[in-house]
Amino acid sequence: MTNLSRSLVLGCSILALAACGPEEIASPGTGGNVIINNPPATPAPTPTPTPTSSLVTPASGCPTITATGGLTDEGTITGPTGTYRICALPLVIDADSTLPYIPGLLYRLAGQTLIGTDRGAASTGSAVELTIQPGVIVYASGSSYLAATRGNQLNAVGTAERPIIFTSRDNVLGLNGQDSSSQWGGVVLLGRAQVTDCFDPLATPGTNGCEFRLEGSTTPAFGGGTTNTDNSGRLEYVQIRFSGFIIGAGNELQGLTTVGSGSGTQLRYIQSVNSSDDGVEFFGGRVNMKNLIVYGAEDDSLDVDVGVKANLQYVILVQRSTVTSDSLIEGDTSNGLENSVPRTNLNLTNATMIQRFTADQAIRLRGGMDATISNSVVIDQSASGTPCLRIDDAATIQAANAGLDELGPPVFASVAFQCATVTRNGSNSGATAAAALAFITGGTGNNVAFTNSLTAGYLGGANETGFTPIFNATTLSSFFEATTFIGAVSPANNWTQGWTCNMSGLNFGTGNTGSCLTLPVYN
Numbered sequence: 001m002t003n004l005s006r007s008l009v010l011g012c013s014i015l016a017l018a019a020c021g022p023e024e025i026a027s028p029g030t031g032g033n034v035i036i037n038n039p040p041a042t043p044a045p046t047p048t049p050t051p052t053s054s055l056v057t058p059a060s061g062c063p064t065i066t067a068t069g070g071l072t073d074e075g076t077i078t079g080p081t082g083t084y085r086i087c088a089l090p091l092v093i094d095a096d097s098t099l100p101y102i103p104g105l106l107y108r109l110a111g112q113t114l115i116g117t118d119r120g121a122a123s124t125g126s127a128v129e130l131t132i133q134p135g136v137i138v139y140a141s142g143s144s145y146l147a148a149t150r151g152n153q154l155n156a157v158g159t160a161e162r163p164i165i166f167t168s169r170d171n172v173l174g175l176n177g178q179d180s181s182s183q184w185g186g187v188v189l190l191g192r193a194q195v196t197d198c199f200d201p202l203a204t205p206g207t208n209g210c211e212f213r214l215e216g217s218t219t220p221a222f223g224g225g226t227t228n229t230d231n232s233g234r235l236e237y238v239q240i241r242f243s244g245f246i247i248g249a250g251n252e253l254q255g256l257t258t259v260g261s262g263s264g265t266q267l268r269y270i271q272s273v274n275s276s277d278d279g280v281e282f283f284g285g286r287v288n289m290k291n292l293i294v295y296g297a298e299d300d301s302l303d304v305d306v307g308v309k310a311n312l313q314y315v316i317l318v319q320r321s322t323v324t325s326d327s328l329i330e331g332d333t334s335n336g337l338e339n340s341v342p343r344t345n346l347n348l349t350n351a352t353m354i355q356r357f358t359a360d361q362a363i364r365l366r367g368g369m370d371a372t373i374s375n376s377v378v379i380d381q382s383a384s385g386t387p388c389l390r391i392d393d394a395a396t397i398q399a400a401n402a403g404l405d406e407l408g409p410p411v412f413a414s415v416a417f418q419c420a421t422v423t424r425n426g427s428n429s430g431a432t433a434a435a436a437l438a439f440i441t442g443g444t445g446n447n448v449a450f451t452n453s454l455t456a457g458y459l460g461g462a463n464e465t466g467f468t469p470i471f472n473a474t475t476l477s478s479f480f481e482a483t484t485f486i487g488a489v490s491p492a493n494n495w496t497q498g499w500t501c502n503m504s505g506l507n508f509g510t511g512n513t514g515s516c517l518t519l520p521v522y523n
Contacts, residue, residue, distance in 0.1 A: 056082025056521055059105040063087070065097040074108065080174035081519045089113050093130050101135035101162070103522070106172065109140035109184070112147070112218055119151030121192055121208040121225030128152040129233070135162035135522055141169040143218055143245050145185025145253055148232050150192050150223060150260070158237030160498035162522060163269075163513065167241040176242060176517050178504050179322055181298060182276030185253040186243040188214060189232040191261035192225030195284030196307040196340035197333075205307065205340040212260065212283050212306055216245065216253035223259025228286050230262025237269045237499045241516055244276035244298070252277035254303075255294070260285040271295070271500050273516050278303040278330075279317070282310050284342075288479050289313075291495055295506045296320040300330040301353075304369070307342040311479045314495065315351040316458055316488045318506045319358065321381070326360055328353045328378075331396075332367025334428060338395035343405040344369035349473040349480060351376040352458055352488040356505070358382060361390040361424060368395030370407040372476060375414045375469040377460075377487045379452050385420035389440070391431035397439075412443040414469035416450035416486055445470040457506055459494070460487045 062071040067090050074086040088108045089099075093115050099107055116128035129152065132138070136158075138146070146166070148154040158164040168183030170176050176183075198210035199222065211222040240255040255272030256279075258265070263286035271293040272279040279294030281303040287310040294301040294317050301317035304310050319325045332344040346369065353376065355362040362378055365371050378388050391397060391410060400408035409431075423436035431439065440446050453461030464487050473480035489496060500508045501516035513520040 054521065056084060056104050058083045059085040059102050061085065062105070063100055063102060065099070066095040067093040067097045068095065071107075077106065077172055079172045079519070081521050084172070092117065093128060096129050098131040099133060099136050099138070101133045107136065107138045109138065109144040109146055111144050113144065115146070115148040115154055116152030118149045118190070118222065121150065121211065123151040123192065126151060126153050126231065130154050132156040132164050134158040134164065134237070137165045137167065137519060139167050139169055139172050140184035143185055143216075143253075145188055145216075145245075147188035147190060147214070147221060149221065150190050150225070153231065153233035154187070154189065154235070155233045156235050156238055158499065160237060163237040163239055163499040165239045165241065165519070166243070167239070168243070171242055171517070172519060174518060179274070179320065180242050181274040181296070182244050182246060183242045185216065185245045186255050186257060186275070187235070187240055188221070188253075189258045189261045189265060190214065190221060190223040191232045191259065191265065191285055192223075192227040192230040193260045193262040193285035194226060194228060194307055194342050195224035195260045196342065197335070197337055205337075206342055214257065214259055216251055223261070224284060225260060228262050229264050230260070230285070231264030232258070232261040234266040235268075235270055236266065239271045239273065239499075239501055239513070239516075240275075241273045241501070243272070244278075246276060252299075254278040254281045255297070256280045257283070258285060258287060259283040262286050263288055269495070269499055272297065273501065273503060281305065282308045284308050287311070292316070293496065293500065294318070295503055296323070297325060298323055299326045301325075301328045303330045304344055304346045305332055307340065307344055309342065309345050311347045311477050312351070313349050313473065313480055314488050315348065316496070316506075317351065317353045318458070319354065319356040320505050321356040323357060325358050327358070327362060327364045328355055329363045331365040331369040331371065334367050334393050338368030338393055339404055341405045345407065346371045346373075347473070347476045347480075348372070349374045349376065350483055350486070350488055352454075353378045355380045355386055356382055358386050361386060362388045362419065364390045364392065365410050366392035366396055366426070366430065368393060368398075370410070372411040372413070373415055374412070374471040374473055375483060375486050377416045377450070377452060377464065378419065379454075380419040387421040387424040388417050388419035389423045389436050390426050391436050391439070392426040392428055394429040396426075397431050397435070409439055412440045412446050413471035414445040414486060415440070415443070416447045416452075416464075416467055418450045418452050422448045456509070458496070459489055460485065460491060465491055
């Protein structure tokens with residue numbers, strides 16, 4: 001249980017109160033206007049003192065940071081949880097700096113906020129690091145976002161009791177509803193690992209000359225290089241709420257975006273809520289991530305692209321039932337560069353994926369990408385009966401070829417599918433519905449006629465715990481842990497508790513920071 005102080009809303013008694021407003025609650029024994037015409041024969045017991053809400057009061061000022069210009073005191077902002085001091089970050093953080101947790105203080109992104117300046121594909125080491133302490137809340141609006149540029153790092157490491165929250169101004173003001181989104185940019189990590197789809201069409205994919213331009217940036221920002229072990233920092237116990245600002249058609253920011261980040265980057269316990277584009281998108285590089293939750297993304301929940309080698313374990317992907325989304329998983333784009341090297345490869349194990357409102361498919365693999373999905377559950381809850389799987393492009397189902405960095409057609413192992421229609425035809429000479437189904441049924445330990453028994457919307461029930469996976473993900477990479485269950489959450493270890501927030505379509509209970517529509521208040 002987290003040490004949160006939650007506001008208590010007290011109803012007006014139909015017996016006693018003549019008036020009750022949001023700032024005026026009267027109750028027996030507290031001096032309110034209560035009239036009792038027939039007192040009891042025996043003295044009434046002393047009433048229990050009425051709990052009172054504890055509103056935040058603003059910090060006295062902004063702390064000092066090393067970056068040029070420091071933090072700007074912008075006065076205060078008031079929402080349903082109280083009044084906060086606003087401390088705006090400089091647009092370029094040019095020296096190692098720390099944002100401490102201070103009660104009654106919020107940090108604001110005033111625009112495209114860069115950690116360091118781009119040091120280029122061939123640079124080495126780390127120049128500037130921004131450290132964010134547990135419990136800190138950073139907010140923004142419009143196209144503002146936070147990006148660690150190449151050769152610099154973002155270290156936002158919260159705790160299960162006090163996660164770090166990146167959110168929107170409307171969230172601070174208490175104006176958001178269950179379908180709010182697109183209120184600010186997001187969090188971006190730009191690294192020096194290999195990418196394809198080069199900004200310079202004459203550059204060779206996977207070289208220092210190949211850079212990929214960040215989608216959604218108002219001024220150019222790039223990732224890419226040849227250092228696949230590059231380190232863009234560490235994100236742990238982080239919530240990213242109501243992000244995904246749209247700059248233009250096909251030019252949007254996600255909740256979390258990486259471009260060429262390397263395997264030295266540490267990503268764990270990250271929750272993306274209501275991004276208007278993808279929940280998370282990985283452009284190239286090397287991504288190793290555990291304990292990811294994406295709820296309510298309006299495009300794809302998880303998008304992998306331009307040569308990324310991505311290993312993900314313990315993943316919850318859930319769409320909203322009120323907004324048309326794209327896919328839970330989307331692979332590489334189909335743009336004539338399908339056989340570029342490095343080839344996108346997604347290894348995903350122990351995932352719970354729930355599709356609710358889309359006209360497309362739950363999983364779309366295309367663009368010549370490789371994929372191994374294992375020990376997972378795919379569930380369609382849409383009224384239209386959307387298919388589980390679509391595989392586009394001939395390159396996506398071609399035979400293994402080491403020279404093309406090609407592992408062969410997609411692999412499914414110990415995956416439970418609950419869809420009225422399991423597969424659909426792919427485009428551009430991709431797999432027919434029958435061929436796609438054969439990839440599943442020809443795999444190891446799959447079930448295409450599964451009936452889920454999830455509890456609380458995400459926890460495995462009897463049918464999930466009774467499904468014994470026979471695929472060992474450690475054969476793919478030492479990054480993975482061997483498991484004896486399918487889906488994202490082990491019955492013996494509910495890792496969602498403490499650091500998450502709740503929405504109506506995905507509620508983790510009372511042992512966390514509460515509703516995503518409001519800010520937590522710590523004692």
